[in-house]
Amino acid sequence: METKTVHKLADVLANTKVYANLPVARLVEMAVQRGEGMMTDRGALNALTGKFTGRSPKDKFVVDEASVHDKVNWGPVNQPITPEKFQVLYQDVMEYLQTKELFVFDGFAGADETYRLPIRVVNEYAWHNLFARQLFIRPSAEELAAHKAEFTVVYAPTFKANPEVHGTNSETFIITSFEQKTVLIGGTEYAGEMKKSIFSVMNLLLPEQNVLSMHCSANVGKDGDVALFFGLSGTGKTTLSADPDRFLIGDDEHGWSDNGVFNIEGGCYAKCIRLSEEGEPQIWKAIQFGTVLENVEVDPETREANYDSDKYTENTRAAYPVEAIPGAVIPGVGGHPNVIIFLTADSFGVLPPISKLTREQAMYHFLSGYTSKMAGTERGVTTPQTEFSTCFGSPFLPLHPVVYAEMLGKKIDERDVQVYLVNTGWTGGPVGVGKRMKLSYTRAMVTAALNGELAKVDYVADPTFGVQVPTSCPNVPAEVLLPRNTWADKDAYDKQARDLANRFIENFQKKFPNAAEIAAAGPKVQ
Helix, strand or coil: CCCCCCCCHHHHHHCCCEEECCCHHHHHHHHHHCCCCEECCCCCEEECCCCCCCCCHHHEEEECCCCCCCCCCCCCCCEEECHHHHHHHHHHHHHHHCCCCEEEEEEEECCCCCCCEEEEEEECCHHHHHHHHHHCECCCHHHHHCCCCCEEEEEECCCCCCHHHHCCCCCCEEEEECCCCEEEEECCCCCHHHHHHHHHHHHHHCHHHCCEEEEEEEEECCCCCEEEEEECCCCCHHHHHCCCCCEEEECCEEEEECCEEEECCCEEEEECCCCCCCCCHHHHHHCCCCCEEECCEECCCCCCEECCCCCCCCCCEEEEEHHHCCCCCCCCEECCEEEEEEEECCCCCCCCCEEEECHHHHHHHHHHCEEEECCCCCCCCCCCEEEECHHHCHHHCCCCHHHHHHHHHHHHHHHCCEEEEEECCEECCCCCCCEECCHHHHHHHHHHHHCCHHHHCCEEECCCCCCEEECCECCECHHHHCHHHHCCCHHHHHHHHHHHHHHHHHHHHHHCCCCHHHHCCCCCCC
């Protein structure tokens, strides 16, 4: 009986054509030459990702190995796959890649050298390797010479899994083995899978070092005051953290250690649907040579990008190094946060535009991770719908969410951090009746929270949600601050507020039946 050859990644790299750590310009050239993307009139590279224009959460697995079996919060987010099935898939991917030219990027996740993870990314596509180079932390020449990867991402987009043989749910797979220190990705061309896979890895490794890993953006003021911004897609996280009067630490993934806050990445991954120079000037200017655009409609003649188009998807993206944002903090490290902002876009129009949270309320809203989907943004969504994403990043949490919430509560206590809940959604009524909160008002409220002005005003308790609502705020009309006052029909407001409160309560009871102490800080229905 013939013994099947065992292939290792090192053997594959030794026996095929490898382009290692190419500069940006060379990767752009090769991506265009290989027909992987199109240059825009401003020098960005636009790539189309085919049928997958977002992540594939149902195809994401963690290998059920002895070292992590009792740590991982197994379920729909962390689906188990056996080591044996993973090994068969790994071998088949290695054999497949032996016939390909490969691109390698060596870099880091984690700007704080104490906690950073040396990583290697191996790609079948040049544009994917460019994406990795722009999104992760790029090493200096000295760091590259001494680089030894502790985790490897192998991305074979054109390899399709066989569910019967490989134990996957489809031909697509995103599988992490903590013992093999490997992430295998295939059957999808969506580049964001690389970024979020490493974030998921850090979400297990960092808490073991007493570091809270967070799905948030972070910036710092001229006086060194650090702010964190948590929020799901569409809540304004990237827009509000890219403040021209403050300096960006990072826009999406951070760790909070005993030293302070640090960016896990070296780049930004901004949504660019309906992007305009007037609305988001920093992101607009960051889209230049070396930026990777995903699924943006580009005129084949003029090469002008149409950011208003959703021809391919609403989830159009731009990936660029954080240095492209003026005044970005390099390396991406800062002190301990003074203020934390939780962002929500409440399309029911009942949450206050800004409110102050106790430590327990902060833990409650962190675990709830609420926003709402607006009618028309997704096929089949015709009325506002609630979305609860635990810790504002449930798809990326290998540990039980309460682990992260308790770490957050402890750090809030230790550092006396003020936490605010900011509603960037509707006022005066739900979608179709009210109107979206003015961005200028939201910016004014966030500014007042960051510079301490909201510490000097009077507050009243919201009768349903229990949060403390300011009665005044510089540059914001007082009537806007109390949402019930903005509704013409007060009874309709009360009914809608009760309805949303019940949704919070039902979600929390379902997900966290054993967290009664935290649940007590949630909404109350009279």
